[in-house]
Amino acid sequence: MQTLLDELRHIVGNAHVFTDGDLTAWEQDWRKRSHGKALAVVRPACTEEVARVVKTCADYVSANPASGVSIVPQGGNTSLAVGSTPDESGRQIVLSLQRMNTVRGLDADNLTMTVEAGCILQNLQERAEEANLLFPLSLAAEGTCTIGGNLGTNAGGTQVVRYGNTRDLCLGLEVVTAQGEVWHGLSGLRKDNTGYDLRDLFIGSEGTLGIITAATLKLYPLPAARLTAWAAVPSLEAAVTLLGLAHRHLGAGLTGFEAMGQFALSLVAKHFAQLRVPLHLDAPFCVLLENSDQESELHAHTQFEHLLETALDQGCVTDAVVSETLAQAKQLWHVRESIPLAQALEGLNIKHDISVPVSSIPDFVRATDALLQQALPGVRLVNFGHLGDGNLHYNVQAPEGADAADFLRDHEARVNTLVFDSVQAFGGSISAEHGVGSLKVDHLAHYKSPVALGLMRAIKRALDPRNLMNPGRVVRV
Amino acid sequence: MQTLLDELRHIVGNAHVFTDGDLTAWEQDWRKRSHGKALAVVRPACTEEVARVVKTCADYVSANPASGVSIVPQGGNTSLAVGSTPDESGRQIVLSLQRMNTVRGLDADNLTMTVEAGCILQNLQERAEEANLLFPLSLAAEGTCTIGGNLGTNAGGTQVVRYGNTRDLCLGLEVVTAQGEVWHGLSGLRKDNTGYDLRDLFIGSEGTLGIITAATLKLYPLPAARLTAWAAVPSLEAAVTLLGLAHRHLGAGLTGFEAMGQFALSLVAKHFAQLRVPLHLDAPFCVLLENSDQESELHAHTQFEHLLETALDQGCVTDAVVSETLAQAKQLWHVRESIPLAQALEGLNIKHDISVPVSSIPDFVRATDALLQQALPGVRLVNFGHLGDGNLHYNVQAPEGADAADFLRDHEARVNTLVFDSVQAFGGSISAEHGVGSLKVDHLAHYKSPVALGLMRAIKRALDPRNLMNPGRVVRV
Known part of the structure; x- marks a missing residue:
């Protein structure tokens, strides 16, 4: 293996192959649930170097099939599904794209931007805004995650209801194949x-x-105004009705x-006393709506007022506020974004990232809440998420006073089974926007149809016959 | 082979296996350029029958590898790329989806509709509209083509600038694999x-x-109003500027x-004297814009007026009209849609369905026009298409007075090479929205990158190792 490392050093330079010292930043996952040991962290500077690294590893594995060497691509290492860290074998090479962070070009007339995989998402949002344009992908980790990781996991986020997932925001890719060849598929078309949609096959893989x-x-053109509203709703049924009204009124x-459940918001109020959490005391759910208007702030305001008046009249909203200033809008979003932190401060919990058809959300939540209460009386649901996409972070917290670590240890598997079975019964997905990684690879083998798994394995074997690329993630072969 | 036919009759019923009589409707392509001979036309009634037909054929081919039997799936048989008709071998089974034309369900809260492959596109548009919703896919063949064919070819059309291609309008699929298994991937999520994006792999394959x-x-919610405008522009550069303004103003x-070139519009005026073609006499190009408004007709009108005033001020529009009635709007679209017919009445021509980045359209057209004039002096360009998507139907007509059939025979290959080389030089696509079929399979082998072709072949071999499914289309293995 020394030969392999020497070759890699030759390709990317001594300074960019790490084997010693504290490699925690690359070896440990974002939620600190997995701690691996890399053979090396390799940081190529350009596509050609990535290709040479992969080719070198592929040749090495062909010559030494028992070596167990493989490659784990990594961007900002913010995976929530343990998808970008090495295992404990000491045989995996972390191939970090961090140094490839150039915006290669922005074509305003074509409404496109060509960027390298290691660009941090927030930097891309800012680069677009400098050109008076919008790159709409937005998610909690945007200050750290990279666009390569967003594409690799088909990340979702908070604006999917209008702009879709990362997949929907990509026109073309440049990819180094498992053989170390370069597919030049960048495209402003x-x-x-x-031919076959190779782009979407690599996205999410x-x-x-x-x-x-x-x-x-x-x-996209930068909206002329963005307004935020906060509405208390009497039920999840009412939230779904409100969503339909919002689609009609705002297009x-x-x-x-x-959507945010009362308990989730009460945790924010408890752990972040300085934040004002509006309207949650008397409503089982609150909804945050954002209206991006191409015309003017006045127009956006008028539209929101019409929508909310209609919703109040119909009874699907009991009370509502519309942000009057940017600061107010930010504060409302801040409350929403503080839920995961507040939940962490309350103690360890069992996280889910599930989706069902929007129309099934109320029944799904009612049924699953009941099953959980029956199985684990007193259990608390931190239920919030992107209702506009049918995507809930349906998280399970220990009963009041129970030891959270014990709860996690004793009940995680059972809770997962119960929630995932319910998701499946409602035609949903056990991983809506976070991907599979190592965390859900065995769940997937259970919940995904055998025909789909068979097709996935056939594709994996065809494109990566040496099982060189991130083995054990997504699907085992 | 008689055994095979007997088995197929057993599966779908005698009445739904055609081997005799006039099978032109299934054996001849839409543009009547290809006339094949089918072993049989088989018309299953349901997914299970499709699966049994495929399984039976797969088993037959395994037992008789030299038989040359294969399957050509067919919907409305409106392919413009010769993708859905049998070859002349008499060994191909046309598997028609026409009988599978049920709308299985419409979920208004989830904004989805689940439909069978054989549903005619226009029927789906109407079914959505009955529920006060919009299915936005719209293209010339909508009264005949089926959604299965639209998905199989990832059809484009006239509303892609807002709603994307067919791919972008699909959430889930049910697919019979080349082994005759059923992948139940229908999803309202x-x-x-x-896991891997199997949906987008089958779409467009x-x-x-x-x-x-x-x-x-x-x-989507049905717009409250749809208005159409028609603008004369002094150049394609001006059209691109107008597009940018339209994105900003209308979102x-x-x-x-x-966009429609002057010669294309002059052919409509010549061959359809009853149609009034506005503003084309003094402008090299005209642009048709559609504004779908969620609010009201008045609002749509005001927005169009602001846009066109700005465009007139900036000089990127020289004159414009906005439809005052639905009849006027329909008439404007009718002019646009009459171009292919007018062109056909003028004589045979060489059609292209190309795309380049929107920003490159003016340079591409200038450069390619010049190359064609140099190679074939007097040649006439019928240039029109979906400029909002960078997609032009850049069609080449014989010089005035020349014999069109002779021109086609003598110059088609040369014109294709010249146009495709130019498309490639501008980073474009030789098939923007019509697909590959048989018509462009050899062009693709030339213009697509070897790495991409290699990936496509590996996928084809992995999922269809017997080469049973529509062989010779898209990519040869």
Whole structure:
């Protein structure tokens, strides 16, 4: 293996192959649930170096099939599904894209931007805004995560109701294949029907089929105004009715629709006393709505007022506020975004990232809440998420006073089974926006249809016959 | 082979296996350029029958590898790329989805509709509209083409600038694999990151990897108003500037942006004297814009007026009209849609369905026009298309007075090479929205990167090892 490391050093330079010292930043996952040991952290500077690294590893594995060497691509290492850290074997090479962080170009007339995989998401949002354009992908880790990871996991976030997932924001890719070849698939084309959709196959494949090194992304005109509203709703049924009204009244102006359960908001009020949490005391759920308007702030305001008056009249909203200033809007979003932190301060919990059809949300939550209460009386549900997309972070917290660590140890498997079985019964997904990684690879083997798993394995074997790329993630072969 | 036919008759019933009589409707392509001979036309009634037909054929081919038997899936048989008709061998089974035309369900709260592959597109538009919703896919063949074919070819059309291609309108699929298994991937989920994107792999694969039998489609709120405008522009650069202005002013309201060259419009005026073609006499290009407004007709009108005033001020529009009535709007669209017919009446011509980045359209057209004039002096360009998507139907007509059939025979290959080389030089696609079929399979082998072709072949071999499904289309193995 020394030979392999020497070759890698030759390709990327001594300074960019790490084997000693504290490699925690690359070896430990974001939620600190997994601590691996890398053979090396390799940080190529350009696509050609990535290709040479992969080719070198592929050749090494061909010559030494028992070596167990493989490659784990890594961006900002913010995976919530343990998808980007090495295992404990000491045989995996972490291939970090962090140094590839150039915006290669922005084409305003074509509404596109071509960027390297290691660009941090927030930097891309800012780069677009400098050109008076919008790159709409937005999620909690945006200050750290990279676009390569967003693409590899098809990340979701808070504006999916209007702009779709990362997949929907990408027109073309540059990819290093598992053989170390470069597929030059960057494209500013909105229509291209020349063969199989390789782009979408690599997007969401979590580095198991190849390494995304660059992408051409869609941009949008920057809205003239963005307003935020906060509405108390009497039930999840009412929230779904409100969503329908919002689609009708705001059309594509509806860029955010987040629901938050009373208990989730009470945790924010408890642990962040300085934050004002509006309207939650008398409502089982609150909804945060965002309206992005191409015309003016006045127009956005008028539209929100019409919508909320209609909703109040129909009884699907009991009370509502509309942000009057940017600061107020930010504060409302801040409350929403503080839920995961407040929940962590309350103690360890069992997280889920599930989706069901929007129309099934009320029944799903009612049924699953009841099953959980029956199985584990007193259990508390921290239920919030992107209702506009049917995506809930349906998290389970220990009963009041119970030891959270004990609860997690004793009940995590059972809670997962109960929630995932319920998700399946409602035609849902056990991983809506976070991906599979190592965390859910065995769950997937259980819940995904055998036909789909068979197709996935056939594709994996065809494109990565050496099982070199992020093995054990997504699907085992 | 008689055994095989008997088995197929047993599965779908005698009445639904055609081997005799006039089978032109299934054996001849839409543009009547290809006339094949089928072993049989088989018309299953349901997914299970499709699966049994495929399984039976797969078993037959395994037992008789030299038989040359294969399957050509067919919907409305409106392919413009010769993708859905049998070859001349008499060994191909046309598997028609026409009998599978049920709308399985419409979920208004979830904004989805689940439909079988054989549903005619226009019927789906109407079904959505009955529920006060919009299914936005719209294209010339909508009265005949089926959604299965739209998905198989990832069809484009006139509203892509807002709603995307067919791919973007689909959430889930039911597919019969090349082994005759059923992948139950119907889904009303807007977020589902559980493994490889099988959905988008089958979409656009033109029946070469399996057969789409049903799909869950996205719906949108029906706009409150749709207005159409017609603008004369002094150049294609001005058209691109107008597009940018339209994006800014109308946002997601911009649902159509079609450009039409002066010669294309003059053919409409010549061959359809009863149609009034506005503003084309003094402008090299005209643009048709559609504004779909969630609010009201008045609001749509005001927005169009602001946009066109700004455009007139900036000089990127020289004159414009906005439709005052639905009849006027329909008439404007009718002019646009009459171009292909007018062109056909003028004589045979060489059609292209190309795309380049929107920002490159002016340079591409200038450069390619010049190359064509140099190679074939007097040649006439019927240039029109979906400028909002960078997609032009850049068609080449014989010089005035020349014999069109002779021109086609003598110059088609040369014109294609010249146009495709130019498309490639501008980073474009030789098939923007029509697909590959048989017509462009050899062009693709030339213009697509070897790495991409290698990936496509590996996928084809992995999912259809017998080469049973629509062989010779998209990619040869």
